[in-house]
Amino acid sequence: MNIKRIGSIAAIAIAGAVVLSSCAANESGSGDTAAPTSSSGTDYSKLSGTLTGSGSSAQQTAEATWAANFQNVASGVTVNYSPDGSGAGRKNFISGAADFAGSDAALKDEELSGSFDLCTDKAIDIPVYISPIAIAYKVEGVSDLTLDAKTIAGIFSGKITKWNASEIADLNKGVDLPDANITVIHRSDDSGTTQNFSEYVSANASDVWTEAPSQTFPYQVGDSAKGTSGVASAMASASNAITYIDDSGAGDLDKAKLMVGDKATEISAEGAAKVVADSDTVSGRSENDLAIDINRKDTAEGAWPLVLVSYAIACQEYKDADKGALVKGYLDYVVTQDAQEAAAKEAKSAALSSDLSEKAAKAVASIK
Incomplete structure (x- = not known):
């Protein structure tokens, strides 16, 4: 199945939890x-x-x-x-x-x-x-950043704590990374975005991300916020910060490129759709249940395996x-x-x- 991005994008800032009618x-x-x-x-x-x-x-x-x-x-x-x-x-x-x-x-x-x-x-x-999940960041003087699964896992598990750490610097030659502590912001609630994020890092960096995929963030690191809007709000007031967030809530935050195979890949809905198209439904469920077993290791050109369905x-x-x-x-x-x-x-x-x-x-x- 082929899923394509259709239409133009209107940026929407999510300011807080609301009830929509x-x-x-x-x-x-x-x-x-x-x-x-x-x-x-x-x-x-x-x-x-x-x-x-x-x-x-x-x-x-x-x-x-x-x-x-x-x-x-x-x-x-x-x-x-x-x-x-x-x-x-x-x-x-x-x-x-x-x-x-x-x-x-x-x-x-x-x-x-x-x-x-x-x-x-x-x-x-x-x-x-x-939707693609963005690795969004806010670091003064840095507007171009590339990360791979192991580095992302290291940052969000608390093993990498400085922006100029060698693991980040090696992926970003020529970028002036500050000698500043990394502020990690993650979800505080029982979150499907956390589930998808943790599935990605677990599948691609299990030697670093040693916890099983979960809907609750497993490490005692950084700050937490409830919901997509809460994370966006926390990032707005933070400095030298990084988070994972559904792309719809990333707003004006900078977004890291993701190493997919040997290529630095920009986030895109097309790339997310490509991964879903390469994935199968979960076996053993009822005929009308369409749960998808996402291919987190997809390295096709343009693919964005940090995706949520x-x-x-x-x-x-x-x-x-x-x-x-x-x-x-x-x-x-x-x-x-x-x-x-x-x-x-x-x-x-x-x-x-x-x-x-x-x-x-x-x-x-x-x-x-």
């Missing part, structure tokens, strides 16, 4: 009011009610865009999305506090084997958002059929080409490829 988001204006084409023939105008979503802060900009544009074709539906973090979103969905979850990590096996308050049986993971998590069958129809209608819209292109424009994400979009639409169509 389709009405409120529409008032702020997304810039895209074209009616989408339903993949299943759903008549959005006949839908009515309120949906509550919770989870991924990386999805925040995309969810605002989707909610705003969905309001144009489903005026009877209000979509409230709270960017509480992926872990909190899954917990809220499992307990029935949210009708669907946004998560940068698919449901764990132990979560899948448990019960879901709103579901008659199981839940499914549907990919809706693909973010999911909408929903019941396969809802106990409340009316609620199921609302979730199905909204997600049916989210995986349309129109919705994916709108999110790509606003959030620096990659639209789902036609192949993955078709599979996602089929999974959405199976929701009852």
Whole structure:
């Protein structure tokens, strides 16, 4: 499957955790009011009610865009999305506090084997958002920086503590690196972005990053902040600092190039999409569960293996059929080409490829 970056990018600064509704988001204006084409023939105008979503802060900009544009074709539906973090979103969905979850990590096996308050049986993971994770930094006098997986692992595990350390200097000949302590900023919450970041460094630098991949940051180093917006805010007031952050939240921060194979590679949605296209779905899951086993060691030219795939998590069958129809209608819209292109424009994400979009639409169509 081939996923490509479509449309121009509008930079959005995320100033803090918010609750987004389709009405409120529409008032702020997304810039895209074209009616989408339903993949299943759903008549959005006949839908009515309120949906509550919770989870991924990386999805925040995309969810605002989707909610705003969905309001144009489903005026009877209000979509409230709270960017509480992926872990909190899954917990809220499992307990029935949210009708669907946004998560940068698919449901764990132990979560899948448990019960879901709103579901008659199981839940499914549907990919809706693909984005590169940036290694963003703020160092006075440094605007061009290249890092590899081992150096990134060393910095974020606390083993490399100075900006002019030999490991960094060797990758950046001719760059005037300061003799300054590195301030590491990481996520404080249960985060799918942390899960994806730790999967990358674990896969490519396991001799340095000795902790197992996790949704909670494992090392006692640096400062922490909650959510994408919290990390962005912490970086804004920090000096000589570095973080990992979904590209949609990086704002004006400088972003390091990543050594992919033997080439210094710039961050791009196309590169993130390339890696997802080279990856397989996780085996052993239900037919409509599309969790992706990301190829973290992809060294194809232009690839960006520090990527996250973010999911909408929903019941396969809802106990409340009316609620199921609302979730199905909204997600049916989210995986349309129109919705994916709108999110790509606003959030620096990659639209789902036609192949993955078709599979996602089929999974959405199976929701009852």
